[in-house]
Amino acid sequence: MKNGSIISIKNVTKRFPVGEGEFTALKNINLEFQSGEFAGLVGPSGSGKTTLLNIIGSLDSPTEGEALVLGKSISKLSHKESALLRNKHIGFIFQVYNLLPVYTVYENVEFALLLQNIPKVQRQKMVMEALDWVGLASMADKKPDKLSGGEGQRVAIARAIVKKPVIVIADEPSANLDAENTYAILKTMRELNKNLGTTFLFSTHDEKVMGHLDRIIHLRDGAVEEDEIINVKTLTK
Amino acid sequence: MIQFLLKGILRDKSRSILPIIVVSIGVALTVVLSAYMNGAFGDMIDQNARFETGHVKIMTKAYAKNIAQLPNDLALLEVDELTKSLEKDYPEMQWVNRIRFGGLIDVPDGQGESKGQGPAAGMAINLFDEKSGEAKRMNIEKSLVKGMMPKKNGEAIIGDDFAKKLNVNIGDEVTYFGTTMNGSMTFQNFVVSGTIRFGAAAIDRGVIMVDISDAQRMLDMENGTGELLGFSKLNIYEDEKVEFLASNFNEKYADDKDEFTPIMMPLRAQNNLGEIIDYSNYMSGIFIFIFVFAMSIVLWNTGLLGGLRRYQEFGIRLALGEAKGTIYRRLIMEAILIGMIGSIVGTLIGLAGAYYLQIVGIDISGYMDNSTMLMPSVLRAKVTFELFFIGFIPGLLAMVFGNMLSGIGIYKRETAQLFKELEV
Numbered sequence: 115m116k117n118g119s120i121i122s123i124k125n126v127t128k129r130f131p132v133g134e135g136e137f138t139a140l141k142n143i144n145l146e147f148q149s150g151e152f153a154g155l156v157g158p159s160g161s162g163k164t165t166l167l168n169i170i171g172s173l174d175s176p177t178e179g180e181a182l183v184l185g186k187s188i189s190k191l192s193h194k195e196s197a198l199l200r201n202k203h204i205g206f207i208f209q210v211y212n213l214l215p216v217y218t219v220y221e222n223v224e225f226a227l228l229l230q231n232i233p234k235v236q237r238q239k240m241v242m243e244a245l246d247w248v249g250l251a252s253m254a255d256k257k258p259d260k261l262s263g264g265e266g267q268r269v270a271i272a273r274a275i276v277k278k279p280v281i282v283i284a285d286e287p288s289a290n291l292d293a294e295n296t297y298a299i300l301k302t303m304r305e306l307n308k309n310l311g312t313t314f315l316f317s318t319h320d321e322k323v324m325g326h327l328d329r330i331i332h333l334r335d336g337a338v339e340e341d342e343i344i345n346v347k348t349l350t351k
Numbered sequence: 352m353i354q355f356l357l358k359g360i361l362r363d364k365s366r367s368i369l370p371i372i373v374v375s376i377g378v379a380l381t382v383v384l385s386a387y388m389n390g391a392f393g394d395m396i397d398q399n400a401r402f403e404t405g406h407v408k409i410m411t412k413a414y415a416k417n418i419a420q421l422p423n424d425l426a427l428l429e430v431d432e433l434t435k436s437l438e439k440d441y442p443e444m445q446w447v448n449r450i451r452f453g454g455l456i457d458v459p460d461g462q463g464e465s466k467g468q469g470p471a472a473g474m475a476i477n478l479f480d481e482k483s484g485e486a487k488r489m490n491i492e493k494s495l496v497k498g499m500m501p502k503k504n505g506e507a508i509i510g511d512d513f514a515k516k517l518n519v520n521i522g523d524e525v526t527y528f529g530t531t532m533n534g535s536m537t538f539q540n541f542v543v544s545g546t547i548r549f550g551a552a553a554i555d556r557g558v559i560m561v562d563i564s565d566a567q568r569m570l571d572m573e574n575g576t577g578e579l580l581g582f583s584k585l586n587i588y589e590d591e592k593v594e595f596l597a598s599n600f601n602e603k604y605a606d607d608k609d610e611f612t613p614i615m616m617p618l619r620a621q622n623n624l625g626e627i628i629d630y631s632n633y634m635s636g637i638f639i640f641i642f643v644f645a646m647s648i649v650l651w652n653t654g655l656l657g658g659l660r661r662y663q664e665f666g667i668r669l670a671l672g673e674a675k676g677t678i679y680r681r682l683i684m685e686a687i688l689i690g691m692i693g694s695i696v697g698t699l700i701g702l703a704g705a706y707y708l709q710i711v712g713i714d715i716s717g718y719m720d721n722s723t724m725l726m727p728s729v730l731r732a733k734v735t736f737e738l739f740f741i742g743f744i745p746g747l748l749a750m751v752f753g754n755m756l757s758g759i760g761i762y763k764r765e766t767a768q769l770f771k772e773l774e775v
Contacts, residue, residue, distance in 0.1 A: 164770045173670070174767035194674050196766070201672025208773045212667050216362040221355070228352055229673050273671075285770050 120280060120313060121147035121170055125179035128165050128336075139165040141336040142179070147315065149280070152307045154316035156324060157333035163317040164285060166333070170315060171204055171283045172196040184280060201229050205274030205312075207284035211266035213258040213273075219245070220254035223272045230277060244276035245269075248302050264295030271299060275306055281313045282306075288320045300326045356685050360692075365660065367689055370653050374693025374750055375700060377646040378742035382701025383732065384638050385741050387708055390733030392631035396588065396624055398551060401488050402474075404621040405580030406593050407444070409433070409600075413610035414577065421451045421577065423532040427613060428575045437581070441596060445584050447483050448576035450475040450566045454529030456509070456559060458517045467517035471509075471527065471559045475566030488582065491547065491560070497521055498545025504565050507541035510558040514546040521545065527559070531571040539569040550729060581615075590628060593617045642745040643752070650753025654686075658760055666773050669766055679758050686754035687747065694746030701742055708732035 128140040140162045147153060155163040168174035169181045173196070175189040182188070184203055191199065200206075205226075213222045223244055227237045245251040248268040258266060267287060274282050284303070288296040300323060307314050316323060324330055332340040360367045400406055410418065413425040427433065434446045452473040460466040477483035478491075478501050486492065491500060496511040498521040509519065519525060520543070527539045541561060548555050567573055581596075583589065600615040619625030658665075668678055712731035 168767050168770060171670075173769055193766075194676070197669070197672050197674040197677075199672070200670065204672070206670045208670075208770070210773060212663060212773050214359075214664055214667065216359050216366075217355075221358070225355070225668075226671050228355055229668075229671060229677075 119146045120149045120184055121145070121315075122182040123166070123169075123179070124182075126166075126169065126176040126181055127178040128162075128169065128174070129177045139336050140169075140176070143336075143338060145331065145338065145341070147313060149313055150307065150311045151329060152304065152314050152327055153329035153331065154318050154324060154327040155331050155333055156318060157339070158319070160335075161333040162336040163333055165336075167283050167285060167315065167317050170281070171206065172199045202277070203280045205277065205279040205282040207267070207270050207274045207282060207287045209286040209289040211258070211263075211270040213266060213269055215258050217257075218254065219250060219256050219258070219261070219269050219272075222258065222269055223276050226273050226277050240276055241272075244272040247275065247306060248272045262295075263291055264298055267291060267295065267299050268302060271302055271306075275310065275312060278310060279312065281315065284314060284316045286318055286320070287316065288318065288323050293322060296320070296322045352681070353684065353688070356681060357688055360685060360688055366657055367692070370650055370657075370686075370689045370750060371693040371696065373646060373649050373653065374690055374746045375697035377642045377749060378694050378697025378746040379701035379704065381639060381642050381745050382698055382738050382742045383704040383708065385635055386701070386705030386732035386734055386738050387730070388631055388634055388638075389735060390709060391730040392627060393733055394731060395627060396618065399622055399624055400582070400588060400618055401490075402549070402551065402554060404616075404618045404624065405447075405449075405578075406583050406588050407581040407597055407600075407615050407617050408621065409437075409579040409581070409613050409615045410577070411611045412614045415614050415616065421453055423450065423452060423570055423572065423577050424534060425611070426450070426532055426572055426575045426577045427579060428611075430574055430576045430579060433579065433613065437579075440600075441581070443584055444581040444596070445484065447477060447485055447580050447582070448563050449578045449580055450563060450570065450572065450576055451578070452529060452566065452570060454527050456513075456517065457526045457528060458519050458523065459526065467519070469513065469517055470557055471513070472554070472557045473527070473529075473566070474554075474558060474560050475563045476560065478560070478562040479564075484582075490549075494547050494549050496546045496548050498543070501544045501560075501562060504562060505540070505542060506544040507559050507561045507565075508545040508547050509543055509560070510555045511546040511548045512555055513557050513559075514543065519543055519546075525559075527569070529570070531569075532575065533571055535571075537569055537571075539565070541565075579613075588618060590617075590619060594619070639741075639745050643748050646745060646749035647752045647756075650749055651756045652753075654682075654754045654757025655760070658757055663773065665761060665764065666769050669764065670769050670773070675761050675764065678761050682754055682758040682761070683751060686750045690747040690750030691743075693750065694743045697746060698739065698742045702734065702738060705732045705734050705738060709734050 123143050123145040126140055126143040129136045129138050143166065155166060157163055169176055169188055170183060172183060172188050172191060180187055186199060220241055223241045224237055227240055242251055245254055248271050250265060250268055261269065287299060303314055304326060306312055318324060328344055330342045330344060331338060411425050411427055414422055430448055437446050454471055454473060456469055456471040457465050458467040476485040478486055486500060501507060523543050524540050525543060527541060529537055531537045567575065594617050597615045597617040604612045619628055665678060709732045712729040714729050
């Protein structure tokens with residue numbers, strides 16, 4: 115792993131059994147991500163974006179090669195160790211906000227901290243801080259069904275970043291949002307990326323999202339087609 | 352975390368209502384049935400003890416062999432001495448003499464002609480000495496339908512139905528015809544001081560109750576008694592204690608071949624009561640097992656449905672870094688919380704039902720007209736301390752067991768599929 119690199123993908127291949135044969139989702143991938151990157155995996159369906167995010171997010175392990183995340187080899191982690199890595203250091207944002215419907219906004223965000231056994235007083239502070247970041251502190255007591263799409267996704271962002279993870283993985287975060295909400299959540303994420311130094315990794319085919327990324331990795335048929343460094347420093351609507 | 356889970360249970364009605372209803376019904380049924388069985392079997396045992404068997408009964412060996420014939424010719428003699436020795440050896444027990452006898456009751460009219468006759472089941476107990484506790488033990492005062500308790504020798508109370516059948520009124524004289532313990536004929540007049548109904552058809556049909564001293568005189572049984580009954584002074588029947596007491600007493604006479612040697616029989620060795628006690632205990636266990644088993648299957652299915660409904664939630668939790676084992680343990684924790692809520696609700700409902708059945712009972716007198724079994728005609732539940740927690744056994748066990756089975760599915764969940772699953 116290079117200096118400052120928090121994710122190192124070395125010769126990673128991932129195959130899935132299909133019937134009596136195999137499907138190769140990733141072919142000999144080599145990538146490095148530095149701390150504080152705002153990068154995206156782009157490509158058509160079946161190009162391997164989600165598989166790669168799965169491996170980086172310790173939800174799956176490579177068939178061949180090595181994926182090092184925060185110095186830990188994903189294929190060597192037990193289920194419990196993978197869960198601990200996600201619990202402490204990785205936040206997830208999904209295409210659908212996936213908030214727990216019976217809990218309030220506050221409780222949805224708090225849940226990530228409950229898993230870490232953080233004391234109540236500290237939890238309260240961290241949750242309100244996270245809701246402040248996404249501009250939803252006033253909606254802490256609302257249930258998810260009272261939120262708009264954009265607000266729901268912002269709560270999901272708050273839940274992902276409340277524990278101040280090193281990496282946030284966002285799978286098509288704008289898929290269900292209109293242009294205005296897409297802009298708003300990207301702006302929020304960008305600010306968090308700058309202020310907290312959190313590394314954001316996206317999977318997207320949304321050009322609105324691509325326009326805000328510092329680095330775009332084009333995948334096709336499980337291989338890296340192009341690794342494009344853009345260096346966009348400011349967001350434009 | 353428990354607070355968080357509890358909020359989820361209370362807010363997500365579909366997660367909690369059905370299991371709570373299932374657990375509540377099962378627990379309520381367990382409580383009511385346990386109370387009813389305890390009450391009914393307990394009453395039956397208690398009634399047998401009070402009227403017939405005592406907690407222990409001492410007879411001669413020969414009397415015990417022919418007990419169905421009430422063979423007073425084989426009665427215990429020199430009972431006062433035996434009682435003194437028993438009081439010394441077993442101070443925790445109270446000893447009372449009982450004589451049961453059969454015979455004929457004749458009711459004369461004004462001219463001395465018979466206006467009614469019937470076979471009588473005589474029972475002689477100590478009616479006059481309050482210390483014996485016999486009148487209270489047999490609940491005579493409260494069971495009187497008409498008239499009053501005998502106040503002096505020569506007075507008797509008879510079964511109310513019997514009195515109607517013989518056309519006897521309070522103050523009428525009746526004549527007892529029978530045999531003494533020596534086999535000679537005996538006649539004795541009694542004035543009817545009251546009529547009685549114990550609520551046990553086997554007794555009520557033809558009972559005549561007189562004081563023990565009247566019976567001893569009438570049957571030539573001075574210082575003798577057919578049966579010597581022992582009751583725990585606390586009036587609680589304790590099976591093991593009584594068994595021990597009986598074997599201890601019988602050991603003293605083990606080598607004595609005399610057929611008039613006393614023998615002590617514990618309650619369970621009489622009238623098949625041992626089988627009833629064991630049956631009552633087995634049935635309680637079987638009921639609990641059936642409820643645990645049946646509810647576990649229902650709750651297992653409820654848990655499976657809940658697991659499907661909460662598929663998304665478990666996915667999120669896995670993604671957020673909750674280990675599968677932790678989710679499983681928390682599911683069990685939820686099951687314990689739901690099981691406890693259901694058990695508390697079910698226990699309260701069950702206790703209310705048991706209390707109602709304790710007050711009102713179920714009248715089975717219609718089925719008892721020709722019965723020779725000594726059992727109460729109204730079967731009542733009995734609310735006891737154990738009912739407050741007995742329901743928690745099936746309530747919690749079934750809920751936890753059902754959820755343990757259904758929760759296993761969480762271990763089969765592939766984290767690699769989470770992104771796809773959570774897109775839906």
